[in-house]
Amino acid sequence: MNGEKDILAGCIKGKQSAQWELYNRYSRLLLAICNRYAKSQDEAEDILQEGFVKIFLNIKNFKGDGPLLAWMRRIMINTAITHYHKMLKHRYHDDLDEVSESKFEDKGWGEAEFTEEELFNVIQQMPDGYRQVFNLYALEGYKHREIAEILKIDENTSKSQYSRARRWLQERLIKLRVERIQRDE
Amino acid sequence: MSDKLNTEELIRARLDGAELTPSPESWRAIQQKLRWPQFLRFNPGRFNIYYAGVLLLAATGLVLLLAGERERAEPTVPEEKTTIQSTTEQAVEEIAGESVNETNNASSDTERHPDTFTTPSQMEEAPDREGENRVSNAGQEEERSESSLTSEEIVAAISPKTAADQLLQQSPVTYFTSSIQSGCAPLTVQFTNQSMHATSFYWDFGTGANSQEQNPVYEFKEPGRYMITLTAENHGNHATVSRMMVEVLAAPVADFQIEEGLEGVDNHVVLNLVNYSSDASVFAWNLVDEKCTNCSGWSSIEHQPTLELKTITPDSRSVKLEVINENGCSDIAVQQLPLIVQTSETRIKFATAFSPNPSGPGDGSFTPGSKRIDLFHPLYIEVPVEFHMRVFTRRGELVFETHEVYRGWDGYMQQERAPGDVYVWMVEGKWKDGESFSYRGDVTLVKNQYW
The missing domain is CATH 2.60.40.1220 (Immunoglobulin-like)
Known part of the structure; x- marks a missing residue:
């Protein structure tokens, strides 16, 4: 197995073997990220492909000032957002006000309570607007001001979307928990 | 502290750093999407056919352009010095009886087969043809016998007077010969400049070296094919170019050392001939004398032979090594036999x-x-x-x-x-x-x- 430096050098030269090494190393991690931004794994794979094409074509611009993975992750997220913007016009807009207030106190999840698959599904089922904001805020750590810029929305929209996304998620998770309890009985 | 997580914490804990295996189609899709952008992207490491094609086109264009330039400056680089003369003769002959168009045809024929021309001496040996010429053109004989026709006169004789030709006449006629066109390195070539209407010259030897002499001598040290370019210029800043290829063949280097081997018990002296030659394929060793080349009768074509001698007398004999390579280039090294001091104490x-x-x-x-x-x-x-x-x-x-x-x-x-x-x-x-x-x-x- 080659070191990351060799892989990087190979990718800069456009060597397919090096590209494969890089893909083989990071595609699973990156697909999981894409999956959070997509409505389905199919869509996530589209984003992954698009992102990797960008990575391979621009890898010579990677300055090496930070970890390669962070750079690739940023590209994937940008690709996902671009993808989301492109898809936006074709999508049915969910009514964002259907979320009811939840009485659930949000400090009640066991870490192993849900499988990754379940969690991915929940996130993918989230209304698009919620999902992007939630991902960027809760997982990528962007500020609402930055999210507003990235998603081309108002900063306050980002904030309200986020709290709604959060509530929406909680409800879904409660629902999942209830379903599981009913199944177990 | 509670081990329960809130929603963000849960998602972060479970999904940040999670892995999902992409379907095999994804890799294929990426490679497919990469194919064109990568193909079109210039990559010296993977010099692709696309760029090779573009370069080829450019090179073809350049060659055509240069060919055009050459035609304008006719006569350029004839094979032999006589070519100018014979070309002119032929052309003048033709012009006498036939139309201008046919003259041009004849000239272009001449260009294509410079070797098939009859030189003046050959024509002398063909009395029939000579006679015809005499009959068909009265004034020609006189002209022809004057071999010191200047090219200006020739051009004037064969060309219709147009503005373009006026310009042509003002342009230098670039033309040079070389003493040798192909030989073993290092190759010293004498270039003879026979350009006309030119006031200054610029030679490019294709090695990075150049000269402004009229008739330069240049030594090509390294093997290779060199394009010699002579640019001749006149006062009117008209420059024309003539080119010639000189091929310098790789030459071997003969080098060896005589090492004193060990003596046999019967006091024979064994000399090891250690071969340090490079780029050689054939070796010929001889023992030579000042008087004759192979008096001793010893010779060898081995790579590293041993030379066994009964005694070594200080007779100034030498070992000669001649090496030859595939190009037919050769080199010679000669070493005098060492004087082996044989003392009785050597046991x-x-x-x-x-x-x-x-x-x-x-x-x-x-x-x-x-x-x-x-x-x-x-x-x-x-x-x-x-x-x-x-x-x-x-x-x-x-x-x-x-x-x-x-x-x-x-x-x-x-x-x-x-x-x-x-x-x-x-x-x-x-x-x-x-x-x-x-x-x-x-x-x-x-x-x-x-x-």
């Missing part, structure tokens, strides 16, 4: 190098009177009665020791191959007459390809 000799047997260590014993290349051992003119030989590495580690006269070092140390290096030996002992001896020296372990 033991040592090789300076040996090449061990890579197949494994042996016991190191050898037959008296023989010389083994795979062992380091002394050669005795007189056999000592006491003998002690030690071999050390350069750092002083003992690698071999013996008290036996007919035992040498096989190049192994503790059953392992000793590295190719210089080793130091020390030999001590006593001769029959009671005189003790002590010698030291070094020996090179020469690795062969299997060692």
Whole structure:
């Protein structure tokens, strides 16, 4: 197995073997990220492909000032957002006000309570607007001001979307928990 | 602290750093999407056919352009000096009887087959044709006998007067010959400039070197094909260019050394001829005298022969090595035979190098009177009665020791191959007459390809 430096050098030269090494190393991690931004794994794979094409074509611009993975992750997220913007016009807009207030106190999840698959599904089922904001805020750590810029929305929209996304998620998770309890009985 | 997580914490804990395996189609899709952008992207490491094609097109364009330039400056680089003359003759002949169009055809024919032209001397031998010419054109004979026709006059004679031709006449006619077009390196070439209407010249020898002399001499040191470009310019800043290819063939270098081998017991002198020649494929060795080239009758075509001589008298004989390569280029090296000082005190000799047997260590014993290349051992003119030989590495580690006269070092140390290096030996002992001896020296372990 080659070191990351060799892989990087190979990718800069456009060597397919090096590209494969890089893909083989990071595609699973990156697909999981894409999956959070997509409505389905199919869509996530589209984003992954698009992102990797960008990575391979621009890898010579990677300055090496930070970890390669962070750079690739940023590209994937940008690709996902671009993808989301492109898809936006074709999508049915969910009514964002259907979320009811939840009485659930949000400090009640066991870490192993849900499988990754379940969690991915929940996130993918989230209304698009919620999902992007939630991902960027809760997982990528962007500020609402930055999210507003990235998603081309108002900063306050980002904030309200986020709290709604959060509530929406909680409800879904409660629902999942209830379903599981009913199944177990 | 509670081990329960809130929603963000849960998602972060479970999904940040999660992995999902992409379907195999994804990799294929990426490669497919990459194909065109990567193909079109210039990559010197993967010089692709697209760019090769573009370059080829550009090169073709350039060649066509240059060809056009050349035509304008006709006559450019004829094969022989006589070509100008014969071309003109032919053209003048034609112009007498036929139309201008046909003249042009004839000229272009001439261009294509410069070798098929009749030179003036050949034409003299063909009286029939000569007669015809005389009949068909009265004034021509006079003109032709004046071989000192200037090219300006020729151009005037064969060309219709147009504005373009006026310009042509003002342009220099660039033309040069070389003393040789192909030869072994280093190749010295005398260029002869026969350009007309030019006031300054610029030679580019294709090596990065240039000259502004009229008739330069240039030595091509490295083998290769060089495009010689002569640019001739006149006051009116009209420049024309003429080109010629000179091929410099790679030449071998003959080099060898005579090394004094070990003497046989019967006092024969064996000389090892160590070949240091490069780029050669054929070797011819001869023993030459000042008077004759091969008086001794000894010759060899081996790569590294040995020369065995009964005695070496100071007769100034030399060993000559002639090497030849595939190009037919050759080189010669001559070395005078060394004067071997043979003193009566010389009773033991040592090789300076040996090449061990890579197949494994042996016991190191050898037959008296023989010389083994795979062992380091002394050669005795007189056999000592006491003998002690030690071999050390350069750092002083003992690698071999013996008290036996007919035992040498096989190049192994503790059953392992000793590295190719210089080793130091020390030999001590006593001769029959009671005189003790002590010698030291070094020996090179020469690795062969299997060692």
